[in-house]
Amino acid sequence: MMRWYSRRFSRTVCLWLAFISVTLHLLLVALSPFVYQSSCKPPTSRQTHPYTLRALAYTNDTSTGSDSHASHANQAKMPPDARKVDPSKMDTTRHHKITKMDATKMSTEIGNGPSSPVNMGDRIGRSGSMGSGLSKLDALFSHPLYDVPTLPIPEEDWLMRIKPKVTSGRSTQMWVSDPEIDYDPAHWNSTSDSQPPWLRFHLGISRRQLYPHRDPNMPSLIQQLSKHRIVSAVQKSGGTQLKLVMSFPNYGQAMLKPMKQERDEESNFNLYYFSDFERHNAEIAAFHLDRVLGYRRIPPAVGRLVDVVKEIKDITTDHRLAKTFFTSPVGNVCFYGQCSYYCSTEHAVCGRPHELEASLAVMLPDPSLAKRHSWRSPWRRSYSRSKVAAWETDSQYCDTVKKTAPYDKGTRLVDLIDLTILDFLMGNMDRHHYETFEKFGNNTFLLHLDNGRAFGRHSKDEPSILAPLEQCCRIRRSTLSRLRLLSLPQYRLSDVMRESLSHDPLFSVAPLLSEPHLLALDRRLNVVLQTVRDCQRSSHERGSQTTDPVSDATTCLVQSRHTEMLCDV
Ligand SMILES: Nc1ncnc2c1ncn2[C@@H]1O[C@H](COP(=O)(O)OP(=O)(O)OP(=O)(O)O)[C@@H](O)[C@H]1O
Numbered sequence: 001m002m003r004w005y006s007r008r009f010s011r012t013v014c015l016w017l018a019f020i021s022v023t024l025h026l027l028l029v030a031l032s033p034f035v036y037q038s039s040c041k042p043p044t045s046r047q048t049h050p051y052t053l054r055a056l057a058y059t060n061d062t063s064t065g066s067d068s069h070a071s072h073a074n075q076a077k078m079p080p081d082a083r084k085v086d087p088s089k090m091d092t093t094r095h096h097k098i099t100k101m102d103a104t105k106m107s108t109e110i111g112n113g114p115s116s117p118v119n120m121g122d123r124i125g126r127s128g129s130m131g132s133g134l135s136k137l138d139a140l141f142s143h144p145l146y147d148v149p150t151l152p153i154p155e156e157d158w159l160m161r162i163k164p165k166v167t168s169g170r171s172t173q174m175w176v177s178d179p180e181i182d183y184d185p186a187h188w189n190s191t192s193d194s195q196p197p198w199l200r201f202h203l204g205i206s207r208r209q210l211y212p213h214r215d216p217n218m219p220s221l222i223q224q225l226s227k228h229r230i231v232s233a234v235q236k237s238g239g240t241q242l243k244l245v246m247s248f249p250n251y252g253q254a255m256l257k258p259m260k261q262e263r264d265e266e267s268n269f270n271l272y273y274f275s276d277f278e279r280h281n282a283e284i285a286a287f288h289l290d291r292v293l294g295y296r297r298i299p300p301a302v303g304r305l306v307d308v309v310k311e312i313k314d315i316t317t318d319h320r321l322a323k324t325f326f327t328s329p330v331g332n333v334c335f336y337g338q339c340s341y342y343c344s345t346e347h348a349v350c351g352r353p354h355e356l357e358a359s360l361a362v363m364l365p366d367p368s369l370a371k372r373h374s375w376r377s378p379w380r381r382s383y384s385r386s387k388v389a390a391w392e393t394d395s396q397y398c399d400t401v402k403k404t405a406p407y408d409k410g411t412r413l414v415d416l417i418d419l420t421i422l423d424f425l426m427g428n429m430d431r432h433h434y435e436t437f438e439k440f441g442n443n444t445f446l447l448h449l450d451n452g453r454a455f456g457r458h459s460k461d462e463p464s465i466l467a468p469l470e471q472c473c474r475i476r477r478s479t480l481s482r483l484r485l486l487s488l489p490q491y492r493l494s495d496v497m498r499e500s501l502s503h504d505p506l507f508s509v510a511p512l513l514s515e516p517h518l519l520a521l522d523r524r525l526n527v528v529l530q531t532v533r534d535c536q537r538s539s540h541e542r543g544s545q546t547t548d549p550v551s552d553a554t555t556c557l558v559q560s561r562h563t564e565m566l567c568d569v
C-alpha cells in the first residue's frame with residue numbers, strides 16, 4: 001500500500017514537473033519575438049512633433065518687395081487638425097545625433113585601426129560591392145563614415161518648438177489664400193504626406209544639421225524647386241547683387257540667383273574677389289559639395305530654366321524690378337533689377353529669348369520664427385584694394401582667435417575649419433560672415449550661406465583661403481576621415497561630385513561644373529590633406545621631445561610650438 005502511494009505520488013510530481021516545463025517552454029516561445037524585436041529595433045525618437053502650421057503662416061508670407069516674410073494670414077483661420085505634424089512619419093525620416101562616444105570610437109578606429117578609410121575602401125573595392133551595382137556616390141553615402149548610427153534628438157535640439165494646440169472654437173477648416181495671388185488653399189492635415197516639402201525641410205532642421213543624411217524629403221523638395229509653378233517673384237533685399245524671392249502655390253519660397261557667367265569661363269583675374277560675379281551654378285555645386293563632404297549645412301539648391309516673361313515679368317508685384325525689363329537688340333528679354341553691384345543695363349541678365357538659367361535655393365524659416373545670428377569671420381578679408389587683414393601678416397593670429405569667445409570653447413573653431421575646407425575646395429574667397437540659429441547658442445553647426453562667388457577659377461588655387469587650417473592646425477577627426485575617403489580612387493571627389501551634379505535638373509542643359517573645375521577639386525583636396533600632414537609632422541617633431549598626446553583618443557590633441565592639432569568629432 002505504502003509503495004503504491006509513493007509510486008503514485010512520484011508519478012504526480014513527475015507529471016507536474018513535465019507540465020511546468022512545457023508551460024515554461026511555451027511561454028518562452030511566445031515571448032521571444034518581443035525580446036528579439038526590442039533589442040533589434042532602432043531607437044525611436046519622441047512621440048510628438050514640435051511644430052504648428054500656425055508658424056507656417058508667418059514663415060511663408062507672400063511678401064512683395066522685400067525679404068521680410070512678415071506675418072501672414074490670420075491664424076484663427078487655421079483648421080484645428082492642421083496644427084500638428086504627423087509624428088510617426090517625421091520620426092522615421094529623421095536621423096539622429098551620433099553620441100560623442102560612438103563618434104570618437106568610430107574616428108579612433110578610422111584613424112588607426114583595421115577600419116581605416118583606406119582599408120574600408122579596399123574592402124569595398126575587393127569585395128566588389130561597388131561593382132555589384134553601387135555607384136561611387138551610393139557607395140560613399142553607404143560608408144559608415146556617412147551612414148552613422150543615430151540616436152533620438154532631444155526636444156530642444158529641433159529648430160521648431162512644440163506649441164500647445166490652440167483650442168479656438170472659431171477656427172475654420174481652411175487657411176484661405178489671397179485669390180489674386182493664385183496660391184493653393186492650404187488644407188494640410190496631420191499626415192506628413194500632405195505637408196509641402198519646404199515645410200518638412202524646416203521641420204527637419206536640428207542643432208546638428210540642416211537635413212538628415214539620405215533625407216527622404218529631398219527628392220520632393222528638389223522637385224518643388226525645379227518644377228512647381230511660380231506665383232510670385234520679387235527682389236530680395238540685402239546683399240550686393242541681384243537676387244529674387246520666388247513663391248510657389250504651396251506657400252514655399254526659394255531664393256533665385258540668375259546665370260551671369262558661362263560654365264567654361266573663368267573669373268576675370270583682374271577683378272578683386274569682392275567685385276566678382278555671383279554664379280548660379282556655384283550655388284548649386286556648393287550644395288552638392290557640402291553634402292558630399294557630409295556637412296549638410298547649405299540649404300538645398302537646384303537649377304531651373306526660368307521663363308523671364310511668364311515667371312518674373314508678368315507676375316511680379318515689385319515695381320522696382322518691373323521697370324528694369326527690356327528687350328535686347330537680338331530680341332532676348334533682359335532685366336537688371338536694383339542693387340549695389342552689377343544692376344545696370346550693361347550687366348543685365350537675359351533670357352534666350354525668354355529662358356534663363358538660374359539657381360533656386362530653398363528659403364530657411366523666416367527670422368521671425370527662427371532668428372539667426374550673423375558672425376563676422378575672424379579670417380575675413382579686408383574688402384579693400386589697399387589694405388590687408390591682420391591674419392594675412394600675423395602668423396600667430398590663430399593663438400589670439402583660440403583665446404577669444406566663441407572660438408575658445410566647444411567646436412566653433414573646428415566648425416570654421418570645416419567651412420574653410422569647403423571654401424578652399426571651391427575657391428570661394430568671399431566668406432566675410434557666417435550665420436547660426438540663435439536658438440542653439442554657440443553649440444551648433446554653421447550655416448554655409450552665399451556661395452555665389454565660388455567656382456570662379458579652376459586653373460588657380462587660392463592658398464590664403466586655407467589660412468585658418470594652416471595657422472590653427474585643427475581639424476575635426478570625422479572631417480579628416482571623410483576627406484581621406486574622398487581622396488581614394490574608389491570614391492574620388494571629382495567622380496562623386498560629377499555624379500551628384502548629374503542629378504540636377506539643369507544637367508540636361510549642360511553639366512553644372514566643367515571638367516577642369518571637377519579636376520581642381522581633387523587637386524585641392526590633396527593640398528588640404530598635405531596641409532594636415534604638415535601640421536602633424538610639426539606636431540610630431542614637437543611631441544617626440546615630450547610625451548605623445550596622440551594616444552589620447554578622446555580629444556586627439558597634439559601640441560607643437562606654434563601649432564596644435566585637434567581631431568575631435
Ligand atoms: N536660403 C536662404 N534662406 C534664407 N535666407 C537666405 C538664404 N540664403 C541667403 N539668405 C540670406 O540672404 C542674405 C543675402 O544672400 P546672399 O549672401 O546669398 O546674397 P549676396 O548678394 O551674395 O550677399 P553679399 O553681397 O553680402 O555677398 C544672406 O546674408 C542670408 O542672410
Ligand SMILES: [Mn+2]
Pocket residue numbers: 239278430450451452453
Ligand atoms: Mn555673395
